[in-house]
Amino acid sequence: MSIVLLFSLGLRLVLKVPNVQTWLVQKAASYLSRQLNVRVEVAKVDIQLFRKVILKDVFIQDQQLDTLVFIPDFEVKIGRLDFDDHHFILSELSLKNARIGVKHYKEPREYNLDFIIDYFSSSDLDTTKKEPWKIKAEKIILENCHLTYQDLKYVDIDHGIDWEDISLKKLNLVLENAIPEADTLNFDVSQISFIEKSGFKVNDFSTHARIQPGQMSFRSLKCKNRQK
Numbered sequence: 001m002s003i004v005l006l007f008s009l010g011l012r013l014v015l016k017v018p019n020v021q022t023w024l025v026q027k028a029a030s031y032l033s034r035q036l037n038v039r040v041e042v043a044k045v046d047i048q049l050f051r052k053v054i055l056k057d058v059f060i061q062d063q064q065l066d067t068l069v070f071i072p073d074f075e076v077k078i079g080r081l082d083f084d085d086h087h088f089i090l091s092e093l094s095l096k097n098a099r100i101g102v103k104h105y106k107e108p109r110e111y112n113l114d115f116i117i118d119y120f121s122s123s124d125l126d127t128t129k130k131e132p133w134k135i136k137a138e139k140i141i142l143e144n145c146h147l148t149y150q151d152l153k154y155v156d157i158d159h160g161i162d163w164e165d166i167s168l169k170k171l172n173l174v175l176e177n178a179i180p181e182a183d184t185l186n187f188d189v190s191q192i193s194f195i196e197k198s199g200f201k202v203n204d205f206s207t208h209a210r211i212q213p214g215q216m217s218f219r220s221l222k223c224k225n226r227q228k
Contacts (some may be wrong), residue, residue, distance in 0.1 A: 010028060021045045025055075036119060047148060052077050062103070062112035068073055071098040086133045094141040104151040135180055137187075142173040147194075167197040185211045201225060 022045040033040040043057035055074040062068040079091035103112040151164035171194040178187035192205040207221040 018044070018046045021047045036115065038065070038068075047219055050081055060116075062101075063115055064112065065102075066103070066112070067099060067101050068113060068116075069098070069100055071095050073097060081099055086131050088133055088135050090135075090137040091139065092139045094143065095145060096143045098142065098145040100145065100147045102147075102149045104149075104153070106153040109153075114132065137178040140173070140175040140178060145171040145173075147171050161196060161200055162198070168194040169197070170195050178202060183213050185209075 022042075025042050025045040028036070029040045029042045038061040039059060040061075041059040042055055044055070045052040046052075053076040056072065058069065058071040058074050060066070060069045073094075073096035075092070075094045076090065077092040079089035081088055104110075105112065121213075145168075147166075147168045149166045154164040156162055156165050172191065173189070174191040176188045176190055178185065187209055189205065189207050189209060193203055196199045202226040205221075205223045205225075208219045210217045
């Protein structure tokens, strides 16, 4: 009994070492990379069990070998994780200096991130009916990020905002109280600011949003913007 106790204690201590955590997460990233047939990399990890996760230089390719996501600084703070009540509260998720590139292909008509969504929603995974989790994200923060979106079905325009080819630089976002319920997502946007490549600039934006299939609604919307 004492040997088992010592082994458990030793294992717990070892798993607290950042270098060991990094090695384990890099092994998981390598496995996922082989499964998806794209590069998936994490440079460094620091995990405080059930409290905080810090990842450095997270990189994921899309299937055309372009950058889908690169996040130099990714941090998750856990507020509550209850396996008995199926309750998960994310107190804070932050991305700093991230680059995110979303593309909508002309043929086949799909997004460059669909293959990841399909992988994690595969019927090969456990589909046993279980009690749904109650999930809430208290705060999501994007700081100095660069988000691009391209719809490759359309030809780019050379004036004004091209809604099929958007590039948002210096993107700062604070999103609060995000609660997914069935097919509906409710959240508060307390602040957004960015500069679009056309010169359109949003200095401050806030609203309460509700997103459902085929429908988006906004309340108490406030926006300050400027065109160069």
